[in-house]
Amino acid sequence: MNDLEVELGPQELSEDDSDSLNYSKTGRGQKIPVVSPVCEATPNESGFHQSTRMCLKQIREALLHHRWQEAAEYIACYPQKLEDTLCGTARLDKEIMWRIGTELLHHHSKSxxxxxxxxxxxxxxxxxxxxxxxxxxxxxxxxxxxxxxxxxxxxxxxxxxRHGKESxxxxxxxxxxxxxxxxxxxxxxxxxxxxxxxxxxINSGDNKEMHNYFRQASVILREILRHPGVWDPFILSYVEMLEFYEDYEEALQVLTTYANDSKFPPNPNAHVYLYQYLKRHEFSNKEQQKVLKGLHVLVPSHELMLEYSFLLLHSEKTDNIQKALGVVLEMLDFACWRSSLDVWKRLKEIIQKLQLHRKNWKEIVSKNMAARKDWWPALHFTSFHAGKDSEENPELMEVKASLTEILCPYMNLKYRVQTRGEQTEERNQV
CATH class of the missing domain: 1.20.58 (Methane Monooxygenase Hydroxylase; Chain G, domain 1)
Known part of the structure; x- marks a missing residue:
């Protein structure tokens, strides 16, 4: 519909109208931009222009109210506007016909x-x-x-x-x-x-035909990697064909370049595709961790961070337990994971393992929670959360309750099982 408004162009304001739109807050006048009413009459328009303008108005109203048959009857008359050479809007008229025509066909039951x-x-x-x-x-x-x-x-x-000089x-x-x-x-x-x-x-002729389509597609798909951009569906299709023909080295190279080459814009999906490939072909945990580390930098709330924390937790390096703690805490910084039992259970598992392997585990937890102590209780450990968790997910309630004193020691948290009267009062206050 924006194109329909542009079709009429901006309307000029009179001097009186312009002055009435000025306002002063700092002693200096500022003008407020005015949007032209749709399908407003223009000065010195002919009867033909008036008819096409009204026709466009009726088309717009019919489309807005999903009266597809009515819009189809009006649009049959509008192409006359394409013959107009005086108004200087031929280019825009053609685009309007394109947009409206295809929109109508998509919705009309008899198209x-x-x-x-x-x-x-x-x-x-x-x-x-x-x-x-x-x-x-x-x-x-x-x-x-x-x-x-x-x-x-x-x-x-x-x-x-080709048309004219290539731009x-x-x-x-x-x-x-x-x-x-x-x-x-x-x-x-x-x-x-x-x-x-x-x-x-298996038919050899069909195999040959299939391979011809693969060869035709791969020529262009390989070229895509030379141009920066987000090419997700093209990359995935190329990798699928490479895997089918067991060219695993090329597939890995394509995904690695797409995810890590600095000429491409940051793209979380690229890291996801690379990780899924490594997991599918059973690459080492270390290589999978490296890819998920890059994804963590871009999207710390990504669902794959649960898998990243698992890999860190079960790696040979005990230092990775601290990294896993940070990864899971960052997930819980986002409200979308607030009620996830899997994430809270992973956090509990990490802390338990930390207690076994590090004598200074309290200091490690305290250091990670230092920047969160002012707002985490309000996000996770209020009496409202306690009431909701106890009703909807008692297991989650149990896991969270076991972590409150560890994560927020010396704080008087309200996360506890409420009576029915307390729950009603809490909701009324909210």
């Missing part, structure tokens, strides 16, 4: 694949500046409906498309198109692999 193909083809050739992105969107729709080959064909046409944006979008084309090859490869596995026998 067919032929309707989609027709409108995409018409808009692509009337709005050349958006040709690449419209082609990509068209291929997405074909892909979602299982037409893999047609989707790839659309991207093949877009890949070779940096056009080059970048072409690379994007190439990446999705390789992803289509991967999808076709998956489909053929599934068909072959269900057939019960």
């Amino acid at each position: 067919t694949m032929d309707d989609y193909n027709n409108i995409y083809e018409q808009i692509k050739h009337t709005s050349v500046r958006h040709f690449l992105m419209i082609s990509l969107e068209h291929s997405f729709h074909l892909l979602l409906n299982g037409h893999f080959e047609d989707a790839k064909r659309q991207l093949s046409v877009a890949e070779s498309w 940096t944006t056009q080059i970048d979008r072409t690379k994007f198109i190439q990446a999705y084309k390789s992803f289509m090859d991967y999808m076709i490869w998956c489909d053929k692999r599934h068909t072959q596995s269900n057939s019960g026998y």
Whole structure:
């Protein structure tokens, strides 16, 4: 809908109106920006412009209220606006037709694949500046409906498309198109692999065809690693094919580069994918710890930190017990883990092991809790939490209660089992 408002452009204010919008707080006047009402009449508009403006207004209202059939009847008349060469909004009119047309098709109960193909083809050739992105969107729709080959064909046409002098944006979008084309090859490869596995026998011809799709996809997917960005689905598809053909060394190299190369933006998912690969292929705990350590730096509240603390706790180095303590405490700094029995049980396990291996365990715990003592009790150990835990998860209540004096010694905590009357009073106060 923002495009519909932009279509009308900003309205100029009169001098009186501008002055009325000034306010003074520090002795200096400041103007408040004004948003134009949607579909407001413009000066000196012709009858044609008035009709198309009102038509756009009706389309907008119908879309906002999900009256798809009514919107379809109005939009059949709006393309006349594309013939207008006087207003200077032809480029925006074409984009409006693209956005509204596809939105309507997505929701209209009687829309067919032929309707989609027709409108995409018409808009692509009337709005050349958006040709690449419209082609990509068209291929997405074909892909979602299982037409893999047609989707790839659309991207093949877009890949070779050129318009005027190539700009940096056009080059970048072409690379994007190439990446999705390789992803289509991967999808076709998956489909053929599934068909072959269900057939019960191996056909050399099918194997060769599968390998051809793998080779086509891998050429572009390998190139992706030369361009900084977040390429999660492409990387995962490439690694899956490499694992299928038992090229484990290349798969590991791809994931390691994606996670650790500084030219890529920080991406927690990249560390997750690398860790899952190492775990899947039974790499050493030390190597898995190294990857999870990088993930911990980016997202200390990640669910895999529970596995990271387990690896630290069961490593050969006793110093890692302290690291595990810090990892779990950082998880509990976030409210999303406040009621997690697994996390609290892990914390209890860590402290018990710390007590066995370190004489100064109280000092270690106190040091980790020093920065938390002012706010942790309010986050975890109030009487409200006690009442809630005792009702919903008695085991959690028991684990937390056993840790209160260890984590917060010399503090008069309210974390205890409440009577029913106390619980009601506490809730009323909240």
